[in-house]
Structures are given as structure tokens and as C-alpha cells.
Amino acid sequence: MGLEPEPLFQAWSYFRRRKFRQCSDLCSQLLEGPPGEQAAWSLKTRALTEMVYVDEIDMDQEEIAEMVLDENAIAQVARPGTSLKLPGTSQGGGPSPAIRPVTQSGRPITGFVRPSTQSGRPGTMEQAINTPLTARPITSASGRYIRLGTALFEYIFHHENDVKNALHLAALATEHAQFKDWWWKVQIGKCYYRLGLYREAEKQFKSALKQQDMVDTVLYLAKVYLRLDQPVTALNLFKQGLDRFPGEVTLICGIARIHEEMNNISSAAEYYKDVLKQDNTHVEAIACIGSNHFYSDQPEIALRFYRRLLQMGVYNCQLFNNLGLCCFYAQQYDMTLSSFERALFLAENEEETADVWYNLGHVAVGIGDLNLAYQCFKLTLVNNNDYAEAYNNLAVLEMRKGHIEQVGDLQRSYTAAQKSEEAFPGHVDTQQLIKQLKQHFAML
Structure with missing residues (x-):
């Protein structure tokens, strides 16, 4: 026994x-x-x-109140290439052959959804109130x-x-250590960051770096600069960190993310390639490079990267959705529909289901089946009634079907186009469509 x-x-x-x-x-x-x-x-x-x-390093979800009441804004109009609020339009190597969708902030959608990206943020106060709390991803542990x-x-x-009491405890511990313990200074900086006191957090992280050079502290300090909308300062900090920690994946990846935020896609792709040189199983780098190849009109190369993710064990709706698109544009039609079927099966919420139906609508347009495309875009709106692109495409399909002679059908097209313009005011195609619809209104 x-x-x-x-x-x-x-x-x-x-x-x-x-x-x-x-x-x-x-x-x-x-x-x-x-x-x-x-x-x-x-x-x-x-x-x-x-x-x-x-993990406080990766988790950086900007709340709706912080987006509305930004007390750290220094200038209303920043110089081009120095702000994340108004990213530039340069692609680094000329315009891409394919039209790349963008977020509400105007930044092109990348191949990897991170907690700090615009896609995960509520657009209005009502959406923020109705958004359920979800678990955040966990990456590297950084505590002692x-x-x-x-x-x-x-x-x-x-x-x-309880950030206030945590800050009080960290301050007492730092005082007990005679201000010589770098770890407690980092914790004070984290508390200040949570409280929105970014300049105080910057001082604590800088003091901690003087005592102990750590990669995590560099990442925390870079988060402060990004929240202060100083991407150039954050880039310089990452490059200084690479001088002290050559080949550090997290620092290279941080540089690539900033270039993506600033709409410099070609430079971001180069840094993601450097990430793969150090870690050839880095999911974010593989996904973003694959996405860049797809929107550069190279679906065959993008397909290789997405298949690599599948071989690594990544098995979700987004991956099969991308595989279906790549197979279609690479003319591998035998795998297209099966990939989308698997994506629908793996969809975890209505937003993911809407994305799959929207892409299926594009496939239907590509093969010339406009009735199927119409039904796919309708199913997109069933799952997500705020899908602006689906409204825009339905308006185009109404025009292609020849339903614009009747006032009611024309009004439906115009209403759909207006909803698309509300979501993307600067979308050129939608503006041209509205202009054409107004001309048809004038002829009736």
C-alpha cells in the first residue's frame, strides 16, 4: 500500500x-x-x-473611453509617417495590384489579429457596452x-x-529595497500604465533599464511610446534593443508591427522574414507574409505559407477561409469549396460566419453565378448586419441584374451603398457607385 x-x-x-x-x-x-x-x-x-x-506585454486593448477622451494628444495633425492615428498611404513599393481591405482607421488588414488591432475594438459606446468580456491570449510569462x-x-x-493597492505594495517594496530592485520598478511602471499615467510609467521603465537590461522592460517601454503615439521613438527603442540583444524575435516582431500600423507593408514583410530566420515556426510572421503575398497578387506563394500553418497544427476558421481564397485565385478549384465548408464548420461566432459567406460571394462572382453571389451576400448580412462591403456588393449586383429601372429596386441599391459609405467614408468604389446611382435617379 x-x-x-x-x-x-x-x-x-x-x-x-x-x-x-x-x-x-x-x-x-x-x-x-x-x-x-x-x-x-x-x-x-x-x-x-x-x-x-x-501577459501585459501583448495585451493592449484601447478602451472606447480612451479613444474618445485622449489626454495625451500633442498635435491634432501629425506629420506624415510619425503617427499611428493617421497612418500614411505609402505601401513602400508602389501600389499593390490587389485591393487590400482596410480597418476603420484606414490601416490595411494584416494576416494576424492581435489584441491591439482595430478589428477587436468597439466602434461606438453602445457596442462597447454590449461587447461580452472574453479571454485574452497568453504568450510569454514575464513575472518573477x-x-x-x-x-x-x-x-x-x-x-x-486592484491597481491602486498593487501600486502601493510595489512602492513600499521598492522603498524597502532602497530603490535598487529593478523588478519592482517594472511593476510600478505597469501600474502607472494601467492608470493612464504614461509619463510616470516611462520614468520607471527607464530607471529599471539602467539597473538591469531586460527584453521585457524594452517591450513595456515601447508600449508606452505607442500609446503616446510616438511610433518613431518606439522604433528607435526596438533597434537599440536589437543592438544589445541581437536576433531577439520579440523585438523584430515589434518593429514589423509598427511598420504595419504605419501602412509600410513592404518593410513590415522584410522584418517578418527576419523573424522567420530566427524562428521558422512563428505563426504571426508566417500569416502576415502569406497575407502580403496574397494582396501582392501571388496566391500560389501565399498558399504555401498557409499550408505551412496547417502543418504546424493551426486549425481554425480564419486559416481555412484564407486557404479557400488562395486556392480559388490560384485556380485550384477542387480545394476551394471544401476549404470554405471547413471554415463554416469551424466558425465560432456570427462575425466569422459572415466573413466566410462574404468570401464565398466573391467566389460566386468570379465564376459568373450572380444569383449564388446575391444569396451569399444576403447570408453575410444575416450573420452581420453591419457588413459594409456586403451592402456595397449587393448594390452592384442590383445594377448588374438590370433592376435599376424601377424606383424601388434603385432605392434598395442606393440604401445599400449609403450604408457602405457610412462605414468607409473614403472608399472610392462606393463613392463612384453612389454617383452612378444618382445619375440613374435623375433619368427616372
Whole structure:
């Protein structure tokens, strides 16, 4: 008959196997005994923290209130190439043969959706209120869990989300360490960042870098500059970091992301290629390079990158959606519909389903089946009633069908085009379509 394992050792085993709930419950049982069990306290706080842990380096979701009330804006109109609020229009190597869709901020859609991209942000206050809370992705761990104080800080900061008390604890710990502990300075900077005090956070991160040169601290400081809308300063910081940490993937990837935000797609693609030289399994780099090749009218090359992701085990709606488009434009029609069928099967929400039906509508237009295209765009609007591109394409199909002689049909086309213009006021094709529809109105 085997011996029962020691409870604290069993709790630690649960933690190592990422069974955080069992670990927390067992630690609670240990804490019901005699007081002073510091190891159980520390392990329980770590387990509770890991349940809700979010890597502060990657997570940078700008809230709707911060977009409306930006107190850090220095100039209303920034110089070209120096701001992320008004990205430039240069593609770096001339205009792309294919029309690349853009977000509401005017930035072209990339091949990888990150927490800080516009696609994940609510567009209005009502959308922000109705948006459900979702889990954020977890990447690299950047905390230090040695003493009870550090575990307690992480518990207060992540689990309780009490930034004020976490800042107070970090300030006391820094004072106790005689302002010589770089780790606590980074935690103070994180608290200031959460509170919107970006200049104070910048001072803490700079002070921490003087004491200890760390990649994570460079990434935190770059986040501050990006929130202050200083992408050139962030680029210089990343390049200085590469001088001290040659070949560091996170720094190269940070440079590529900034170039994407500034609409310099060709430079971003070059830096993503440098990322693959260091890590040939980097999902974001592979997806973004594949997307760049697709919109450069090279679907065959893009197909190779997306198949590589499939071989690596990436299995989601977005990947099969892209595979279907690449197969269609590469004239591999036998795989087109099967890829879209798999994408519909893997769609997790109505927005993803709408994207698949919209792309199927483009395939139907490409093969000349306008009735099928009409139904696909209608199904797109069933799943997402704010899909501006679908409204625009339905208006075009109404014109192609010859339904513009009747006032009612013409009005439906004009209404659809107006909805598209509301979402993308600067869309040239939509403006030309509205102009043509107004001419038809004048002839009736």
C-alpha cells in the first residue's frame, strides 16, 4: 500500500500540471490548519493568479473611453509617417495590384489579429457596452515568483485587478529595497500604465533599464511610446534593443508591427522574414507574409505559407477561409469549396460566419453565378448586419441584374451603398457607385 503524498507537495504537483483549481482548493485546506504556512499562501496566490493571468506585454486593448477622451494628444495633425492615428498611404513599393481591405482607421488588414488591432475594438459606446468580456491570449510569462511579496503583488494586480493597492505594495517594496530592485520598478511602471499615467510609467521603465537590461522592460517601454503615439521613438527603442540583444524575435516582431500600423507593408514583410530566420515556426510572421503575398497578387506563394500553418497544427476558421481564397485565385478549384465548408464548420461566432459567406460571394462572382453571389451576400448580412462591403456588393449586383429601372429596386441599391459609405467614408468604389446611382435617379 503506497504512502499518501504530502499535501503541499501534491498542491505543487497540481500547479505544475496547470490544475490551478485543485491546487487552490488544496492550499485552502492547508491554510485552515495552524497559521503561518507561508508556502501555502504563496502557492495559492500563484494558482489564483494563473487562472486569470494576462501577459501585459501583448495585451493592449484601447478602451472606447480612451479613444474618445485622449489626454495625451500633442498635435491634432501629425506629420506624415510619425503617427499611428493617421497612418500614411505609402505601401513602400508602389501600389499593390490587389485591393487590400482596410480597418476603420484606414490601416490595411494584416494576416494576424492581435489584441491591439482595430478589428477587436468597439466602434461606438453602445457596442462597447454590449461587447461580452472574453479571454485574452497568453504568450510569454514575464513575472518573477520568488518571495511571497511578488506572488501577492501578482495576485492583487491580475486576480483582484486592484491597481491602486498593487501600486502601493510595489512602492513600499521598492522603498524597502532602497530603490535598487529593478523588478519592482517594472511593476510600478505597469501600474502607472494601467492608470493612464504614461509619463510616470516611462520614468520607471527607464530607471529599471539602467539597473538591469531586460527584453521585457524594452517591450513595456515601447508600449508606452505607442500609446503616446510616438511610433518613431518606439522604433528607435526596438533597434537599440536589437543592438544589445541581437536576433531577439520579440523585438523584430515589434518593429514589423509598427511598420504595419504605419501602412509600410513592404518593410513590415522584410522584418517578418527576419523573424522567420530566427524562428521558422512563428505563426504571426508566417500569416502576415502569406497575407502580403496574397494582396501582392501571388496566391500560389501565399498558399504555401498557409499550408505551412496547417502543418504546424493551426486549425481554425480564419486559416481555412484564407486557404479557400488562395486556392480559388490560384485556380485550384477542387480545394476551394471544401476549404470554405471547413471554415463554416469551424466558425465560432456570427462575425466569422459572415466573413466566410462574404468570401464565398466573391467566389460566386468570379465564376459568373450572380444569383449564388446575391444569396451569399444576403447570408453575410444575416450573420452581420453591419457588413459594409456586403451592402456595397449587393448594390452592384442590383445594377448588374438590370433592376435599376424601377424606383424601388434603385432605392434598395442606393440604401445599400449609403450604408457602405457610412462605414468607409473614403472608399472610392462606393463613392463612384453612389454617383452612378444618382445619375440613374435623375433619368427616372
